Amino acid sequence: MLRRLILLIGVAAAVLLHPTAASAEPTDVSVKAAFLPRFVRYVTWPPAAMPHGSDPFVLCVIGSDPFGQLLDQAAGTQSIDGRHIVIRRMNSAAAAGDCQAAFVSTNRLDELSDFGGRPVLTVTDGSAAGPHGIIHFVVVGGRVRFFIDQALAERRHLNISSRLLALALGVRQ
Amino acid sequence: MTPGPRSPIAWRSAPLVIFAMALLILGVGVVVSAQFNAAYTQSRVEQSQSFADILAASSAAAVDFDDPAAAQQAADAYRVNKQIRMIGIYDRNGKLIAGYDRSGTAVAPTIERLPPAKSSVIRVQAPISQAGQHIGMVYLTVDRDIQSRRIARFAILLGLFLLAALVVATVGLAQVQLRRANRVLAGRAEALGQANALLEEQIEERAKAEEQLRQSQKMQALGQLTGGLAHDFNNLLTVIQGSADMLCRPELPESKRIRFAQAIVKAATNAASLTSQLLAFARRQPLMPEQIDVDALIDNMQELIQGTVGERIQVVIGARSPSCPVKVDRAQLQSAILNIASNARDAMAGIGVLTIRTETIDRPDGTRMTAIEIVDTGKGMDAETMDRIFEPFFTTKGTGKGTGLGLSQVYGFASQSGGDVEAESEPGKGTRLTLLLPCVEAEVTGAAGPPNSEAIEQPAMTILVVEDNEHVGAFVETLLSELGHQVRLATSGEEALELARDRRFDIVLSDVVMPGMGGLKLAEMLKREQPDLPVVLATGYSQEITDSGSGGRPVILKPYRLATLSEALAAAMNGTKEQR
Numbered sequence: 001m002l003r004r005l006i007l008l009i010g011v012a013a014a015v016l017l018h019p020t021a022a023s024a025e026p027t028d029v030s031v032k033a034a035f036l037p038r039f040v041r042y043v044t045w046p047p048a049a050m051p052h053g054s055d056p057f058v059l060c061v062i063g064s065d066p067f068g069q070l071l072d073q074a075a076g077t078q079s080i081d082g083r084h085i086v087i088r089r090m091n092s093a094a095a096a097g098d099c100q101a102a103f104v105s106t107n108r109l110d111e112l113s114d115f116g117g118r119p120v121l122t123v124t125d126g127s128a129a130g131p132h133g134i135i136h137f138v139v140v141g142g143r144v145r146f147f148i149d150q151a152l153a154e155r156r157h158l159n160i161s162s163r164l165l166a167l168a169l170g171v172r173q
Numbered sequence: 174m175t176p177g178p179r180s181p182i183a184w185r186s187a188p189l190v191i192f193a194m195a196l197l198i199l200g201v202g203v204v205v206s207a208q209f210n211a212a213y214t215q216s217r218v219e220q221s222q223s224f225a226d227i228l229a230a231s232s233a234a235a236v237d238f239d240d241p242a243a244a245q246q247a248a249d250a251y252r253v254n255k256q257i258r259m260i261g262i263y264d265r266n267g268k269l270i271a272g273y274d275r276s277g278t279a280v281a282p283t284i285e286r287l288p289p290a291k292s293s294v295i296r297v298q299a300p301i302s303q304a305g306q307h308i309g310m311v312y313l314t315v316d317r318d319i320q321s322r323r324i325a326r327f328a329i330l331l332g333l334f335l336l337a338a339l340v341v342a343t344v345g346l347a348q349v350q351l352r353r354a355n356r357v358l359a360g361r362a363e364a365l366g367q368a369n370a371l372l373e374e375q376i377e378e379r380a381k382a383e384e385q386l387r388q389s390q391k392m393q394a395l396g397q398l399t400g401g402l403a404h405d406f407n408n409l410l411t412v413i414q415g416s417a418d419m420l421c422r423p424e425l426p427e428s429k430r431i432r433f434a435q436a437i438v439k440a441a442t443n444a445a446s447l448t449s450q451l452l453a454f455a456r457r458q459p460l461m462p463e464q465i466d467v468d469a470l471i472d473n474m475q476e477l478i479q480g481t482v483g484e485r486i487q488v489v490i491g492a493r494s495p496s497c498p499v500k501v502d503r504a505q506l507q508s509a510i511l512n513i514a515s516n517a518r519d520a521m522a523g524i525g526v527l528t529i530r531t532e533t534i535d536r537p538d539g540t541r542m543t544a545i546e547i548v549d550t551g552k553g554m555d556a557e558t559m560d561r562i563f564e565p566f567f568t569t570k571g572t573g574k575g576t577g578l579g580l581s582q583v584y585g586f587a588s589q590s591g592g593d594v595e596a597e598s599e600p601g602k603g604t605r606l607t608l609l610l611p612c613v614e615a616e617v618t619g620a621a622g623p624p625n626s627e628a629i630e631q632p633a634m635t636i637l638v639v640e641d642n643e644h645v646g647a648f649v650e651t652l653l654s655e656l657g658h659q660v661r662l663a664t665s666g667e668e669a670l671e672l673a674r675d676r677r678f679d680i681v682l683s684d685v686v687m688p689g690m691g692g693l694k695l696a697e698m699l700k701r702e703q704p705d706l707p708v709v710l711a712t713g714y715s716q717e718i719t720d721s722g723s724g725g726r727p728v729i730l731k732p733y734r735l736a737t738l739s740e741a742l743a744a745a746m747n748g749t750k751e752q753r
Contacts, residue, residue: 078306145240
């Protein structure tokens, strides 16, 4: 609780201290687009769920894509232990068979349950009501933060780095 | 003053060596300290690097997800470590995300604007990466040295410096002390040397003074003796002169003529005795031990002793057993006896009895000694005085009356001669001094019998008399002619030798001391030419014969009596006959 409070104060202070810088900050969407590929770095998949050989990680966008080119750019700069990240866009979760991670758009939240126990890191945008993925974004004090549902991750045999957990606004055990 | 005789070079270079050693200690200390310091700095760099690495790992997600608060929180965790001066967490573009500077100044906003690290700090950096992706940098500076360590290092160096200084000071001080001690010692040695020189000088002076005193004492004794002798001689000469005058009277009856002649003979005998004393006493030192018949010596000295002690003291030659002969210096023995007698006289204040006894005693250690006891009836001595009587210059007599050397001469003489002196006295009961002298084997047997005034009847002989003194020569010639001998007189050894070659003599009577060829030389020459010719030597001064002997020839001492002369001649003739 305390840490969260400090974080909040820190964020508030940062915003207050840099009002002009804040206006120059990237938009929430671009931040989220930048964050998405980075989450991959802090998650460990069961070996069977890893890409074959030197295949890239697959980050899927299910439903309407709010990021567009931003996400492609963000993914293009990232590499995880030498692997690249490719973005696949699809309408249904049913098609996300070989995705390691998937951003489920707000209009496809009802499909979250379709992932069942498959080891896919699901990310949702928390601005809308409804079910959440393992990670879901929130905007606090003008900054993009996120919650993590570790219990769900464990059910899907995903191991999330404590470093990431430490950064989350909240973690559901 | 020199610092001392031993290896001055080593001494002088000692301070240099000590100084070099101190410098070495200091140098080694500095080097070791620097090495420790380098090792410490290295360990500090490693420690700081690990701090930076940990911070880089713990802040990775915060950087990745652009969360300055979380990054700041990660950085602030290090604030408890006071040595960390600055932390800066930068993103992949080199832009500051979080950090702090302990000094209060702002952390550089970008990596490019980081100021160069000061020498007092260590700056390390660590990349922030996640899954092989570089996402930022951590910069961290720490104090190169912590305060306590700096103080400790300074203290160690100071300690080393003090130690070196102490070594230099201690050794330097010790050397100064040593030099001072050397100086003092040298000074003392010099003082001691001076004192020694002074002492030797004083000893020499004292020896001189003692010698002078002895000499003056001897001169004094000689003066006394000659004075006494002159007095005695004058008395005897009065008798002789008077008697001779009487004999010159034409109508003197036969009985009176004989009495006067006898008076002359007695006076001359006494005079001869005195003369022999004088000769013995006046003989020059050094010590000349000779065999002496103590009893005969004392008999001969009786008059001398009487003269020394004065007329009111009775001199008694007491009972005596036959004493053994001793071998000592005659003059010294006489001097010793006279010294004792002189002391006795003073002790008796001029009136009393002086008794002289001799005996042969066997001492407990097996030695035989002749003891000469001299006993007076004087005032005696207490024990305290007795203890000191043999000390040189100790005297109980008033100033100018005695030298204090008398009894010390007695003691010295006795000791030197292998004998001893014993004193026995009590106040009011007189003093007994016993002079002990070791016995020797008798060298001469058959002492001469008492002098006979009658000449032995002998057959007439042809006698060569050698005598440089005209009067004595004429007298002897007359004497021997009266006895019926044929006499030929020679006045020198050379002349006698010529005469002996010309004609045959039965016997030669020669004086010993003569100008040119002496009696001994003449006797030697004659023995070579005429071995059968007997020679009798006559002398009034026996020094030469004492020194080298008479070569077995009979010697008669001047002045001689008619009987002595005829006895000696007869003995010489008989001895020669027996040898044939």
